[in-house]
Amino acid sequence: MKSILVTGGAGFIGSHLVDELIRRGNQVRILDNLDPQVHGPEQNKPDYLNKDAEFIRGDILSRDALEQALKGIDIVYHCAAMVGVGQSMYKIYQYTRTNSLGGALLLDVIISKRFPIEKLLVASSMSIYGEGKYVCDSCGPVFPRLRLLDQLQQNDWEMKCPRCGQEVKPLPTDELKPLYPNSVYAITKRDHEEMFLSVGEAYRIPSVALRFFNAYGPRQALSNPYTGVCAIFASRILNSQNPVIFEDGLQTRDFIHVKDIVQGLILCQEKPEADYHCFNLGSGRALSIKQIAELLIKKLGREEHVLPEIVGKFRAGDIRHCFADITRASSVIGFKPSISFEDGLNDLIAWAAHQSPPDTFQQAYEELRHHGLTY
Numbered sequence: 001m002k003s004i005l006v007t008g009g010a011g012f013i014g015s016h017l018v019d020e021l022i023r024r025g026n027q028v029r030i031l032d033n034l035d036p037q038v039h040g041p042e043q044n045k046p047d048y049l050n051k052d053a054e055f056i057r058g059d060i061l062s063r064d065a066l067e068q069a070l071k072g073i074d075i076v077y078h079c080a081a082m083v084g085v086g087q088s089m090y091k092i093y094q095y096t097r098t099n100s101l102g103g104a105l106l107l108d109v110i111i112s113k114r115f116p117i118e119k120l121l122v123a124s125s126m127s128i129y130g131e132g133k134y135v136c137d138s139c140g141p142v143f144p145r146l147r148l149l150d151q152l153q154q155n156d157w158e159m160k161c162p163r164c165g166q167e168v169k170p171l172p173t174d175e176l177k178p179l180y181p182n183s184v185y186a187i188t189k190r191d192h193e194e195m196f197l198s199v200g201e202a203y204r205i206p207s208v209a210l211r212f213f214n215a216y217g218p219r220q221a222l223s224n225p226y227t228g229v230c231a232i233f234a235s236r237i238l239n240s241q242n243p244v245i246f247e248d249g250l251q252t253r254d255f256i257h258v259k260d261i262v263q264g265l266i267l268c269q270e271k272p273e274a275d276y277h278c279f280n281l282g283s284g285r286a287l288s289i290k291q292i293a294e295l296l297i298k299k300l301g302r303e304e305h306v307l308p309e310i311v312g313k314f315r316a317g318d319i320r321h322c323f324a325d326i327t328r329a330s331s332v333i334g335f336k337p338s339i340s341f342e343d344g345l346n347d348l349i350a351w352a353a354h355q356s357p358p359d360t361f362q363q364a365y366e367e368l369r370h371h372g373l374t375y
Contacts, residue, residue, distance in 0.1 A: 076117055104191075146182055183317050
């Protein structure tokens with residue numbers, strides 16, 4: 001039995017992790033500030049929070065809260081973060097302060113107070129890659145950066161080879177791909193990775209970074225317009241509004257059920273082979289955004305009421321394709337996603353059916369447009 005701290009443990013992924021850690025017989029402590037964007041303006045503890053976990057309401061930027069939370073702890077999972085690619089581009093200071101400096105303060109307290117932590121695990125993100133990996137028929141594997149504005153203004157959506165200019169095909173993205181984070185949120189997640197791994201190596205504290213792809217499942221905050229696309233679409237559809245799709249809807253992402261994310265986290269805790277490495281946690285399967293909208297509409301039984309609304313517009317910093325190569329996680333820690341998207345979506349639907357989420361997409365869209373981030 002271990003004493004384990006989960007920062008952000010009242011959130012979507014953190015709460016599922018807490019449940020599994022407790023199920024395995026561990027003592028678990030949660031540090032969470034109950035951010036109103038996630039938990040509502042009342043900032044109440046969510047009903048789903050495990051009653052067997054010790055809960056500390058505190059901010060990741062509070063040294064006192066961190067010192068209290070770290071007492072007697074063996075293992076730390078750092079999941080606390082502000083999440084939202086688009087929002088991070090106009091709340092730059094807030095994201096950098098909470099994510100980068102919050103992670104730095106956690107590490108600083110551990111080191112300065114000599115807390116005897118046995119292992120550090122930090123939630124990173126596929127967003128640190130920027131665009132995924134591609135192959136050019138003439139040039140071989142290539143790693144293009146963002147598409148040029150002139151190209152996008154012509155509704156020419158697919159990636160071009162950075163060497164010869166011809167259209168390229170997406171490949172699974174592995175951990176060795178160069179990192180091109182193109183949002184403030186992505187930069188802060190790269191900060192998390194690099195800080196935790198470098199501090200861990202320097203002080204001989206085994207550390208692991210997990211690059212989450214697009215997580216979905218029950219407990220996603222449906223009222224938060226900056227959460228995952230599955231939750232955003234579900235909220236729109238439940239409010240009899242068309243899910244809005246940028247570009248042509250054929251851009252692809254990798255969707256992984258939250259329970260498979262938790263499986264990967266636990267494996268990295270248990271396996272010393274994971275120490276000082278980073279791992280993709282994805283499904284390895286590419287799905288188009290249009291497919292996601294159509295499947296949600298069908299599963300929610302709203303075919304006669306709503307349709308995917310493909311607007312042909314684009315947002316600054318959006319990528320075209322990125323899906324995971326999970327070879328490293330499979331071979332090193334034995335990670336194997338067990339829940340197909342079609343089956344896993346039923347969990348999200350069941351959760352959504354008992355919610356009454358307001359549709360806040362339009363508000364978020366107007367904020368992006370106000371800041372000149374949509375075209």
